[in-house]
Amino acid sequence: MSDRLAQRLVSEGVGTGLLLAAVVGSGIMAERLSGGNDGVALLANTIATAGALVALILTFGPISGAHINPAVTLCFALRGKLPWRFVPGYLLVQVAGAVAGVWLAHVMFALPTLQVAAVAREGIGQLAGEFTATFALLSVVWSTTRHHPEATPYAVAAIIAAGYWFTSSTSFANPAVTIARALSDTFAGIRPADAPGFLLAQLLGALAATILFTWLPERDDA
Numbered sequence: 001m002s003d004r005l006a007q008r009l010v011s012e013g014v015g016t017g018l019l020l021a022a023v024v025g026s027g028i029m030a031e032r033l034s035g036g037n038d039g040v041a042l043l044a045n046t047i048a049t050a051g052a053l054v055a056l057i058l059t060f061g062p063i064s065g066a067h068i069n070p071a072v073t074l075c076f077a078l079r080g081k082l083p084w085r086f087v088p089g090y091l092l093v094q095v096a097g098a099v100a101g102v103w104l105a106h107v108m109f110a111l112p113t114l115q116v117a118a119v120a121r122e123g124i125g126q127l128a129g130e131f132t133a134t135f136a137l138l139s140v141v142w143s144t145t146r147h148h149p150e151a152t153p154y155a156v157a158a159i160i161a162a163g164y165w166f167t168s169s170t171s172f173a174n175p176a177v178t179i180a181r182a183l184s185d186t187f188a189g190i191r192p193a194d195a196p197g198f199l200l201a202q203l204l205g206a207l208a209a210t211i212l213f214t215w216l217p218e219r220d221d222a
Contacts, residue, residue: 011064013093015056019068020101020180022052027187028109041187050161057153069174070094071134071206072141078210098180117182117189121169127201129169134205137173142213175199
C-alpha cells in the first residue's frame with residue numbers, strides 16, 4: 001500500500017468515526033437534556049450533526065475527498081472519479097470508523113460499549129424517506145462539486161440537516177452510519193432487522209441521483 005493511499009484511508013476512517021461520535025453522542029446528550037421532548041432532542045441532534053459535517057468535510061476533504069459515506073464512494077467510482085482499486089479500502093475503513101465512533105460515544109457517556117439497537121424504523125414510508133434523503137444528498141454532491149466546489153461542505157450539511165426534518169427516516173443517507181447506528185441502543189439507533197431495507201434504499205437513491213446528474217448538462221447551453 002502506498003503512503004498516499006494509506007493517508008486517504010486513515011482520513012476516511014477518522015472522519016467517519018468522528019461523524020458517528022457526533023451523531024450518536026449528540027443524540028445521547030440531547031435525550032438526557034431535553035426532558036422527554038423528542039422535538040427538542042432531534043433539533044439538538046440536527047445542529048450537532050450539521051456542524052460536524054461542515055468541519056469534517058473541510059478538514060478531510062483535501063486528503064481523501066471526505067466521502068465518509070460508502071454510497072458516495074461507490075458513485076464516485078461509477079463515474080470514474082475514484083479508482084476502483086481504492087473502493088474496498090474506503091468501504092472497509094468507513095464502516096470500521098463508524099463503528100469505532102459509536103463505541104467512542106458510548107464510552108464518553110458511560111454506557112455499555114457493545115449494544116444492539118431496539119429502535120424500530122420500518123415500513124415503506126421509512127424506506128421512501130431514506131431513498132429521498134440519499135437521492136437529495138448525492139444530487140447536492142454532484143451539482144455543488146461541479147458548479148460550487150467551495151460550497152460543498154455547507155451544502156452537504158444543509159441537506160442532511162433539512163433531511164432530519166423533511167424525511168420520515170430522519171435522513172441517515174449513509175450505509176456506514178446505518179450499520180453503526182444498529183449497534184447503539186440510544187436515541188440515534190436503528191433495529192438491525194430494519195437496517196437492510198435502509199441500506200438498499202440508500203444505494204438506490206444514490207444510484208438514481210448519479211444517473212440523473214450523469215445525464216444533466218454541466219451548464220445551461222441555451
